[in-house]
């Protein structure tokens with residue numbers, strides 16, 4: 001029998017209709033929805049007098065627009081309308097909703113895994129580009145547009161052109177202070193934001209398999225920023241033990257049976273990918289983006305690149321625009337660049353592992369007087385867990401704001417924004433112009449790098465701090 005990759009197995013298991021020269025029709029096992037991309041889709045159903053075909057395979061949360069301080073005051077009218085539309089639509093169409101009062105509420109890509117809705121072998125879609133996050137479980141998960149949301153509502157299926165396969169193998173180990181966020185920023189920095197276009201990326205190699213689920217999700221989350229349709233990691237014991245006992249996960253014997261099936265999903269030995277890349281863990285440093293797309297990323301000890309290193313005309317133009325927007329000069333060091341805002345949050349880096357890493361660094365230190373820093377947990381469950389562990393106390397004692405969960409300053413659809421011209425160290429996934437507010441300057445970093453920026457008021461190479469402060473930092477990180 002033909003040797004197949006993880007992706008090919010997932011695809012084959014879900015094709016329900018196939019015709020030469022046309023996209024395939026895929027069955028969808030889980031449809032996640034949020035307030036921003038669902039209203040028109042529901043409206044479409046209503047006009048056509050159709051139902052949600054499988055409300056039991058559909059799950060809703062509110063995350064993008066909602067306040068992270070006082071949940072009851074929503075100043076923005078669009079936000080208010082989208083939130084009340086979601087409540088109305090879920091009631092009318094019988095879809096379960098984690099609303100702002102729910103203990104299950106959180107960013108859609110954080111709660112899916114947390115609730116055990118995200119499972120290996122599933123096809124998962126959501127009207128949201130970072131649906132790629134769920135691929136960390138060996139699920140085929142990708143973002144869809146609003147008209148596709150309506151199609152999935154009505155039919156529980158989706159037309160899809162079969163993507164190609166790309167294996168990125170990360171060998172060796174990661175150095176001290178280097179995290180999953182740095183791995184994915186390194187990949188996008190090295191290969192660019194179009195490298196994955198038309199592909200589903202499978203991440204493999206010793207670095208990947210040594211990571212926790214929280215860290216694997218960080219990597220798959222940003223697959224879309226490399227241009228890919230989805231990201232995947234083969235499920236293993238780490239995956240199975242994460243899932244065991246979660247609210248909607250199979251229980252008892254059903255769980256054991258499921259694990260046996262999930263074990264079959266890994267790519268067959270010597271299965272062939274359309275494209276491959278190999279990188280080494282020790283080549284990766286603590287990363288920071290200097291420009292206005294996630295590919296404009298470098299190790300923090302490097303300097304803003306000079307134009308000569310840019311090949312195409314278009315890239316030159318993009319870089320020039322980025323220098324201007326970011327107020328940086330080619331050749332300028334990234335270390336010691338002052339920041340005024342620090343945001344620890346978003347579906348990339350707001351899970352318990354991220355908060356533990358940041359808190360371990362922050363413990364006993366203070367946020368610089370020139371910085372406004374906030375932690376926005378990815379879900380109410382992450383928030384409760386962090387509070388149980390005393391992380392909130394560490395953050396607030398240092399001068400961080402401690403918020404309710406939501407997308408928040410990742411894209412500033414609520415009240416949390418970076419003022420024009422100011423710089424933010426952000427653990428999110430996009431540094432586009434205006435992303436965190438009009439004229440705001442975003443630098444993407446890992447949670448520990450963000451924590452260090454908060455304390456020092458400037459970007460700092462975390463490896464040098466560990467040297468200065470002895471073993472304190474290294475031991476705090478490895479214990480989490």
Ligand SMILES: CC(C)[C@H](C(=O)O)[C@@H](O)C(=O)O
Nearest residue numbers: 036037064127128129130411
């Ligand atoms: C609002 C939503 C459609 C959007 C996305 O698709 O990713 C958002 O989540 C983002 O991160 O930019």
Ligand code: SF4
Nearest residue numbers: 130346347407410411
């Ligand atoms: S946290 Fe940011 S990237 Fe993630 S879904 Fe929300 S807005 Fe999109």
